[in-house]
Amino acid sequence: MAAVSTVTNRRRILAGFMGMLFLCAMLFSAFYIAAESHHDCEGEDCPICACIDQCEGVLYRVSDDAPAAAAVLLPVLFLFLCELSQTSCILRETPVSRKVRLNN
Numbered sequence: 538m539a540a541v542s543t544v545t546n547r548r549r550i551l552a553g554f555m556g557m558l559f560l561c562a563m564l565f566s567a568f569y570i571a572a573e574s575h576h577d578c579e580g581e582d583c584p585i586c587a588c589i590d591q592c593e594g595v596l597y598r599v600s601d602d603a604p605a606a607a608a609v610l611l612p613v614l615f616l617f618l619c620e621l622s623q624t625s626c627i628l629r630e631t632p633v634s635r636k637v638r639l640n641n
Contacts, residue, residue: 556613567592569588
């Protein structure tokens, strides 16, 4: 039973990691296009134009998968925020952690 749980946990972690990479690729592509949209083009073999074309290709491929990506990433983000809030509750300072002596 424990082996199945660790495999499931690894798959969940891998799926979350891949979703975050997917989101980063989408956001960085959009930022790159916005930043380099007014560059000094060198002509037909411009490397910046080639990168912009690749970024547009990424965004074009992502636009078809945007509803699926939102369906995957929103629950992962929600669970991450819930876990983060639980962790912050545990790490609060207490008199014992601050080594305060409580005398009667």
